[in-house]
Structure formats: structure tokens, C-alpha cells
Amino acid sequence: MGTNRREFLKSTGKFVLLTSAAALAWDFLEAGTPEAAPNYKLQEHWWAFAVDIEKCIGCGNCVRACKTENNVPLEPYFFRTWVERYHVPKGDIEHPEVDSPNGGYDGFPARYQPGDGSKNFFVPKLCNHCSHSPCTQVCPVGATFESPDGAVLVDKTYCLGCRYCVQACPYGCRFIDPRTMTVDKCSLCYHRITKGLTTACCESCPTGARMLGDLKNPKDPMHEFLRIHKILVLKPQMATGAKLYYNGLDGSVR
Amino acid sequence: MQRFIKDKEHLVRMVGLFLIGLVLFLVVQVLLVPKDFYKFGHFRAGALADNAARPVVFAGRQACESCHPDVVEARKGSRHGIIGCEACHGALAKHADDPGSLKPTRPDARTLCLVCHREDVAKPKSFKQVNPQEHMGGEPCISCHKPHHPETA
Amino acid sequence: MESMIHGVEGFMYPNEIELQWSILIVLYPYITGLVAGAFILASLERVFNVEAVKPTYRLALLTALAFLLVAPLPLQLHLGHPERAFEMFLTPHTTSAMAMFGFVYLWYLMAVLVLEIWLDYRKDIVLMARGSTGRMRQLYRAMALWSDNLSERSLEIDDKVGRFITLVGVPSAFLLHGYVGFIFGSIKANPWWSTPVMPVVFLFSAMVSGIALVMLVYMVACVFRGTVIDMRCLDTIARYLLYTFIIDFALEMLDLIHRIYESDESFKTLDFMVHTQLYFPHIIVQIVLGTILPIGLLGLVQLMSLSEHQRKGFYATAGVLTLIGIFAMRWNVVIGGQLFSKSFLGYTTYKLDFATREGLLPAIIILILPFIILWVLVKLLPPWTQQEPAA
Numbered sequence: 001m002g003t004n005r006r007e008f009l010k011s012t013g014k015f016v017l018l019t020s021a022a023a024l025a026w027d028f029l030e031a032g033t034p035e036a037a038p039n040y041k042l043q044e045h046w047w048a049f050a051v052d053i054e055k056c057i058g059c060g061n062c063v064r065a066c067k068t069e070n071n072v073p074l075e076p077y078f079f080r081t082w083v084e085r086y087h088v089p090k091g092d093i094e095h096p097e098v099d100s101p102n103g104g105y106d107g108f109p110a111r112y113q114p115g116d117g118s119k120n121f122f123v124p125k126l127c128n129h130c131s132h133s134p135c136t137q138v139c140p141v142g143a144t145f146e147s148p149d150g151a152v153l154v155d156k157t158y159c160l161g162c163r164y165c166v167q168a169c170p171y172g173c174r175f176i177d178p179r180t181m182t183v184d185k186c187s188l189c190y191h192r193i194t195k196g197l198t199t200a201c202c203e204s205c206p207t208g209a210r211m212l213g214d215l216k217n218p219k220d221p222m223h224e225f226l227r228i229h230k231i232l233v234l235k236p237q238m239a240t241g242a243k244l245y246y247n248g249l250d251g252s253v254r
Numbered sequence: 255m256q257r258f259i260k261d262k263e264h265l266v267r268m269v270g271l272f273l274i275g276l277v278l279f280l281v282v283q284v285l286l287v288p289k290d291f292y293k294f295g296h297f298r299a300g301a302l303a304d305n306a307a308r309p310v311v312f313a314g315r316q317a318c319e320s321c322h323p324d325v326v327e328a329r330k331g332s333r334h335g336i337i338g339c340e341a342c343h344g345a346l347a348k349h350a351d352d353p354g355s356l357k358p359t360r361p362d363a364r365t366l367c368l369v370c371h372r373e374d375v376a377k378p379k380s381f382k383q384v385n386p387q388e389h390m391g392g393e394p395c396i397s398c399h400k401p402h403h404p405e406t407a
Numbered sequence: 408m409e410s411m412i413h414g415v416e417g418f419m420y421p422n423e424i425e426l427q428w429s430i431l432i433v434l435y436p437y438i439t440g441l442v443a444g445a446f447i448l449a450s451l452e453r454v455f456n457v458e459a460v461k462p463t464y465r466l467a468l469l470t471a472l473a474f475l476l477v478a479p480l481p482l483q484l485h486l487g488h489p490e491r492a493f494e495m496f497l498t499p500h501t502t503s504a505m506a507m508f509g510f511v512y513l514w515y516l517m518a519v520l521v522l523e524i525w526l527d528y529r530k531d532i533v534l535m536a537r538g539s540t541g542r543m544r545q546l547y548r549a550m551a552l553w554s555d556n557l558s559e560r561s562l563e564i565d566d567k568v569g570r571f572i573t574l575v576g577v578p579s580a581f582l583l584h585g586y587v588g589f590i591f592g593s594i595k596a597n598p599w600w601s602t603p604v605m606p607v608v609f610l611f612s613a614m615v616s617g618i619a620l621v622m623l624v625y626m627v628a629c630v631f632r633g634t635v636i637d638m639r640c641l642d643t644i645a646r647y648l649l650y651t652f653i654i655d656f657a658l659e660m661l662d663l664i665h666r667i668y669e670s671d672e673s674f675k676t677l678d679f680m681v682h683t684q685l686y687f688p689h690i691i692v693q694i695v696l697g698t699i700l701p702i703g704l705l706g707l708v709q710l711m712s713l714s715e716h717q718r719k720g721f722y723a724t725a726g727v728l729t730l731i732g733i734f735a736m737r738w739n740v741v742i743g744g745q746l747f748s749k750s751f752l753g754y755t756t757y758k759l760d761f762a763t764r765e766g767l768l769p770a771i772i773i774l775i776l777p778f779i780i781l782w783v784l785v786k787l788l789p790p791w792t793q794q795e796p797a798a
Contacts, residue, residue, distance in 0.1 A: 040306075042294075042302075054378055055378060055381075056378075057370055057374075057377045057378065057381055057383075058374065058376055058377065059369050059370045060369070061341055061369075065312060065340075065341075065345070068311055068312070068345050069310075069311045069312055069345065070308070076411075076412065076421070076424075077411065077412070077421045077422060077424045077425065078421075078422065079421045079422060082420075082421050084418075085376050086376070087376070096752070097418075098418040098750065098752055099418060100418070100420075100421055102421075103421045107369055108374065108376070110372075110374060112375045112376070113375065114375045118375075120374075120375045120376035121376055121378075122376055122377075125420075134594075134595060134596060137502045137503065138502070138503045138504070138505065138593075138594070139500055139503055140494075140495050140499065140500055140503045140505040140506035140508070141491075141494040141495055141497075141498055141499070141500060141506065142291070142295075142296040142297045142298070142498050142500045143297070143494075144297075145295055145296065145297035145301070146295070147294070147302055148294050148295075151305075153301060153302070153305050154301075154305075155297060155298050155301035155304065156304070157298075157301075157304070158288075158297075158298055158301070158491070158494065159487070159488065159491075160486050160487060160488050160489075160491045160492060160494060160495075161486050161487015161488050162485075162486055162487070162505065163427040163428060163487075164503070164505050164590075166422075166427045167427055167428070167594055167596070167597060167745075168594050168596050169596060170595070170596035170749060171420070171749075172419075172420030172421070172422045172423045172748075172749055172750075173422065174422060175422040175425075176427070176487060180487075181487030181488060182487055182488065187305055190302075190305040190306055190308075191305060191306050191307065191308035191309075191310060192310060192312075192314075194306045195306075195310070197310065197312075197314045198314065200311070200312045200345075203312050203314055203315070203338045203340060203341070204312070204338055204340060204341040205338075205341070206336075206337040206338075206341050206342075206370055207336075207381070208336055238595055238596070254749075254750035254751060254752060260560075261556060261558055261560040261561035261564060262561065262564055263554055263556065264529065264551065264552050264554035264556065264561070265564070265568065267552040267553075267554065268522070268525070268552060271552075272517070272518075275517075279496070282497075283496070283497055286493075286497055287497045287498055291498055296498070296500050
């Protein structure tokens, strides 16, 4: 009788152990869908973005489109993308006058008169999706990260809202969404680009000043763009591996 | 063993407490760390899918063009041809999915055109921009320009 | 939010206008600094055998514990999702200095402070267990881990292990506060923060504040209890305070001179900020009132021969000024680092509310709380022996 009970306990124990081990192993196998969308292979893409300052007319379409597409709070001051206007007084690139009224959402009211020898232009800004990003480096838990296809993204269900990444971004791209108390920023319209669409800002730009690029695609027009223009990134001395490439970036731009 | 522990039982008990704490911590860690963490790096792999699963609000010009080839034809050869449809007509993914559910409204030419074409010192010189008073004295733009092909009257 | 734009001078990137880190984040380094400093003072006796400060040994440890228990509170209040804070234990991102927080804090609390206090107090805990009844007896017996052994050998072992833990505790205290300095010092995006001396400056100013705190607590406790202040102890503490202060001041001056000399792209904007928005907290409070004046007072004591009464007055004044000055230093680093734009073209203002989650009221409560806890600890584990002479 005693042996039978011992046997029974042993086999039950083994069964329970194996089942739970198997369950764990199966979970592990199933865990994580590699494809962010059907037919989208992470390894086939390396996203980048380009802005042609010589084409930007400061209409603010991009700012409005981004807020619409990505449900960004309309109340100032939260922007995934914004436009800055530069007024560089004659010969003084060290003291530009810069403004960005509501990020450019309502366009730019007329402010400067022609003929004073100044240089004036618009600079659209967004997340640089750095390949060596200082913001993902400082996240204490891994709630923001560089995706394998080159986008810097946020895991809203994991973010603590500690704001360290906001401090670490040299470009001012991040903000805390007051509705979720988690960090938010340009996601390169990841939900669109993984379905073969372009970003909302590129879609609505009337002059082609903004351009999404997939550097792993040999036929992508970005390769030519980068070849024929003089290209700069913002704050190159910080070595962030920024993948937001500007044509026509003036020395006065911060 | 007894000799070793003599006069040290309190220390042994303290060490025991620490060990229990450590084991508990490790168990909790195994239980609570999301299963797909570390798959592609130090993040939850499911976050990629979360980001990709957001709703699309702008349909994209290809969707518009597939149902409105007449407009595609009308815009051929115009400088406005490079502009996406929703840049002027607003976000219309809802309309593209189910045309009856959302009827797009015609943009107000009096304000829309000037958003881009009102002259400003900061706009590139090569871009066509006007002073509304000087150019047409307050007349609506569409009295002379077709929005889909502004080069023709 | 609309009103925020009115506080902006010049140009700021739109997302920069609202400050990210509030007074609560000023409090955290202040509190951990006090902990580290109090502990270093305690270890002066244990490890460096400065016997004169023995009367403050236990008091310093209890003070450190009281403040350490409160330390996570401002952080929890600040987080957007405090319920997710445990994620730092689950998936700590090893490239992030902040991720170290959970482990360094736990290590310091459990393996250093609690163990050291326990080992030093064990004999008294067992004696109190024997001498009490009912719930208090249960408590003390539990604290003794139900051991009743007070043999000479066991006490000898306690002393040896305690000494070892204090030894380990010194670099641990450096780590506890040094990493906080690194959290700021490693942010290349912010030129006000980014400097390799940040962890060292934080550490030395922490030591200054901790020593001043224990000195003041000791003086106040003696007054409350009606016992005589051990002047040899007090004079020694004040001397160590002076030495540490001089090193701290030298380090801060080095950073300042270096910035002025190199005058890089950030310098003009930072210089302007220090002369306008930060003039009062930085020049007046931190430097003049909080550093030069206390160093002057403490230095004068060394140079002149003052009466006991005069010295107590100088020490108390210097102590209070120091505590205020070091708080100002944390303020100037944390808040100051967010008042200027990373475009170097503008400034914003910090709006401190009163009764909101990150307002002045919670900050005051957080600062008062450790003293309440200290009072409880002192009642539970009296740091003084019975034979102290009455005043």
C-alpha cells in the first residue's frame, strides 16, 4: 500500500512538473510575434528620413497631419514633429531669431520684411531615430528601444514615466503624454510604414520637403538624395548616429 | 558543524533570511518578466506589434487614386501633381475604407490656398507665392485657378 | 499649459518648455546625500578609529536609516506610473545609471545599513528583549532573530563582522550617492550636467550635508535630553566638516573655472542663466550663504580660540547654512539644468505649485518624515548609554 502511494505521488509529481515545464517551453516558443504586420520582415528594412530645407514653405501641414494621425494632444506644448522659422540677421549666424508658434501647427504669422539683408528659412524637426541613440541608452527598464529596422520606438505599456529619456534627447523630440503619463515621440508612423504606406507628414507635405527612406532598398530615392546634396545632421558632435538627413542646413540651425 | 555555528546562530539566521529573500526575488523575476522580453534586444518584442497596430487615419494617395482616376488625369502635368490628395482634403482613411461613411468636404479655397501661397520672406524664392491684395485684390483664387491644375484657368 | 509660453524668453524647442524634473527630483539626491554623509561620519569612528566622534556613531547610523527609508518616496511620487517601478528590478537596463537605483538602494539598505545597525545594537536588543514584556518583547525578540546568545565570543564575532561591513559600507555609500551624480553627469545632451566631476562633486557635497546634519541632530538631541554636549566630539566633527567643505568647494570652483576658461558653445547661455534666473539660488544661497559663510565660520573657530558657547553658536549657524546651501546646490543642478534651452537660444521658468503631487507641500512633508522616523528609531533603539552626565 505504502509503495503504491509513493509510486502514485512520484508519477503525479513527474506529470505535473513535465506539464508545467512543457507549458513554459511552449509559451516561450509562441512568445513574441516577429512580424509587426503581415508580410513585413524586420531584417529587410533600415529606415531613415530626409528633409530638404530648400523646399520647406512652413505651411504646417506636417504638424497638423501628425497630430491627426497619431492622436497627439492638441493642447500645447507636445509635438512629435514641429517646424521652426529662422531669421538670421545680416552676417550673424551665431544669433538667429527662431520662433515656432504652436510648433507651426497654425502656420507662421508674417513677421519679417524682405530687404534687410537677412536670411530666412524654415526647419522641420522630428525624432532623428538615432542608430546610437542616447535616449534609449538611459531608459532604466527598456521601455524605449531601437527596433531592428531602425526606428526608435516606445513601449507604452512598459514605460514608467521617469522622464530620463526626455532629458537625454539632445534634440528635444520627446514629451510626456499627459493622458497616459508615458513618454511619446515620433514613431516614424511605424503603423503605416510596416504596411507599405508613407508617414503622415510625408503624405501631406505639398512640396516634397520631407522624405521617408528605406536604406536597405537599393531603389529607394533616398540614396540619390544623399549622394547629390550636401547633407548634414543636427548636432553631429554628439555622435548620436542620427538618421534624419538635412539638405540645406545652415550653420545657424540649433 | 555545531562547533562552527556556536555563538554565530544569529548570523546564520540572518544569512538564511537573505537567501530566502534572494530566492523569492528570483522566482518573482521569472514569473513577472514578459515572456518576449530580450527577443530582439532589451525590450518587449510585442511592443513592435503594438506600435504597428495603431489605426491608420490618412489613407495615402494610392488609395485615393485607385477610385478617382479622373482626378489623376486632371492633375497630370501640373506642379500640384506631386501633392498628396489628403494634404488639401484632410485625413480620409475612413472614406477610403467605406466611401459612404464619410463624405469629404470641399476645402475652403479662400483660406487653403494662402496657407501655402501667401508670400513670406522665409519661403524659398523658387516657390510661387503672392501678396493676396496685390495679386487679386481679395478675389477668391479659384476664380482664375483650378486647384487640381492651377496652371490652367 | 497655455500660460507656460509666457514664462519663455527667447526660443525653446516646443517640447522643452515644461520642466520634466521637479522639486521631488531635487529632494532625492539631497536625501541620499544626507544618508551617504551621515554614514561616512559614522564610519570615521569604526573604520578610521577617530575615537572622538564615538558619541555620534549610533545616532549617525539611525539618521542614515531614517532618511534612507524616505528616499524612494519622492521618486515614486514623481513617476508617471509608480506601479511599474518594480520593472527596474525585473528588467534593469544595464546601460542606464538609473536602473542601478533599485539594486544599489537595496544593497545599501539591507547589506550595509540594516546589518551594521543590527550588529552594533544586538547586545542591547537582546537585553531589551529580556527586560520587556508583551508586544514589545515579541518585537525585540524578533529583531534579535530569536537569539539570546550574549557570550563574549558572540559579541567579538559581531564586532569583527560589523567592522567588515562598515568597511564595505564606505565604498557602498560612495556608490549610493556617486551614481546619482553620474545620472546627471553622463547626459551629453545637457551641458550644465555633463561633466566627469559631477559624481565627485555630488559625493563631497553629500558628505558635507550629512556631517552637518548629524552634528545638528546631536546638538539638538542633547538639548532635548538635557545632557552635556561632548565638545571634543563636536569640535572633531566640525573639523571634518571644514576639511570636506574645502575639498567640495575646490571641486566646484575647478568645474566653474574650467567652464569659464574653455567658454564653449554652451557657456554664454549658462553664464546668462546663472546671472539672471539662478542668481539668487546659485550665487547668494549656494555660494555665499551656503559655502563661503560656513567655511568662514568653521575656519574662524580653528584660527581663533573661542569659548564653548561661542563655538556651539558658530557650529549651529554653519550647520544650518550648510544644509540650506547643499539643498540649493541640488536645486541649481536639477532645476537649473532645465531652465535653459538645448538650442542655447532661450529660457523657461519653473512653476512650483503648492498642493499638487509634485508641489511644495509634498516636498515639505518628505523632508519632515525622516525626523519622525528618526524619533521612532531613537525610541526603539536608544543610541545613548545611561551614564551620560546631565547638563
